[in-house]
Amino acid sequence: MKVLVIGVTGFIGSAVAAALTEAGHDVYALRRPGGRATGYHTVPGDLADPTSLERAAAGFDRVVHTGAPLGEELDLAGVDALLAAGSPLIYTTGAAVLGSGSQESEPDPHPVVAWRAEVERRVRAAGGWVVRPGMLYGEGGGSVPTMLAAKAAERGTGVHVGEPGVRWPVVHVADLADLYVAVVERAEPGTVWHGMSETVRLDDLARTLGGGTAASWPLEEATAELGPIAGLYVLDQDIAADRTRRLLGWAPKHTSVLAHLEAEPPSPAR
Template sequence: MRVLITGASGYVGGVVAEHLVRAGHEVVALARSDRARERVEALGAKAVSGSLRDLDVLRGAAAAAEAVVHTAVDYTDPEMGDIERAALAALLDGLNEGGRFVYTSTGLVYPDRQGATVDEDHPVAPETSPQPYKVLGERQVLDAGHEAGTVIRAALVYGRGGSGLLQGLIGAGRQNGMVPYIGDGANEWSSVHVDDLAALYVAVLEHGGPGAVVNAASAERTPMRRIAEAAAALTGAQAVSLTLEQGTAAMGPLAATLTRSSPLDASRARRLYGWSPAGPGLIEELTTGSYAGS
């Protein structure tokens, strides 16, 4: 299958592209710089010069593909919602009738369930998500109608030394000698190894059935305090409890996000695609795996 992927020079997208190439697919990757081009070509993909702002490039590349995988994102860019809306419109407009479209979303689209497990049928709304434009992006893909649109709501992604959240906690430990968590840190998060997540993308594209919304998470649920303690042990720092007010002063809106707990039920992905995550657990990976030498 000829697959266009955005974000292949990034963390999740790079591993997804690698898995697609390994599975025998022809992968074409959007590359916005010479460095990105080198990165995606090293993965075995063919680079197409452009960014999410280059709408004609997106439309043309999608028209030449049988499937589109959208992983590109910059959560630090305040304009990302507008950028993604226009980019999705171009990609969906270019993709031919019957093509496949896989959209990368996040478990953060769900409202805070305070520890109650959530499945894909639970209502989501921009007003209750720390990443509201991801809810809107999901709707844009699912409402397009002319393609088999699948939304993957990923839990906390880890592995291969990546993940913005984990790298941030590790960086805090190294720089400040302290890794923060909020309150008692008992709120549990779901997680998924990046290689397991990439395997799900391949399974979705090769399934051939109608699109769906699926959660991507292992069975493991990890308290935020335990994550902070593992990051602290890795860096010789201390895990420290902050009040929400202290956390907000130090980390901004991220502090409130760290108090959330909406563990994901990923049984639909297992049932529809035979997906079976097998990677090492989050704490194991933090303490003895790819982060240990980072």
């Protein structure tokens, strides 16, 4: 297929573009004015300029949106423009859209990502697909492990926000990229797909990154430094991808984030 990937220079998008190319698809990249080279055919467009997106997305067999959220106004205007182009759209949200929920929950997003439930609704109503990844790790990156590694280096111990016991779904970026290929090739229109290989306690993750010790970072202090996004770190989420595995044949190869991060800790400077 001829596939446009939005966010191809990002952590998810770069892995997805490579996996699609390896699977034999013809990958194009959205490139904003002044954006860096991608190594793929490029199409001009800018998520910060929704009016540019309808023209950019026209004529593709699939459009895969892995770009970072820019806020309610731009994200909603952007998804409307992409859908107006008429090319089938695969949109990335995340487990946070479920709030403190499970795989059976209806969207109940934290206020910091509240509008993403409406983004999902619009995409599905148009026959598109939604992918909800868990916390990302692998290839030396992932914003959460990287931030926690930096905190561990700063404080001399692992750090988790709030009380211990909070669980998060997680996924290696290479496994997630394989999921996008499966959605491009096999998923029924109008569907949501969870992308997580396991669930991990954040205090266990902090302890691994802290060399065996961990301490609580009070939510109030974390919020003062990180802003409202700190509230995401206290959402307890028991979310799996059983349906994704069963219906799409998705089989993640990386099944222990703790073992991976112990062997290959992310660089705090990344």
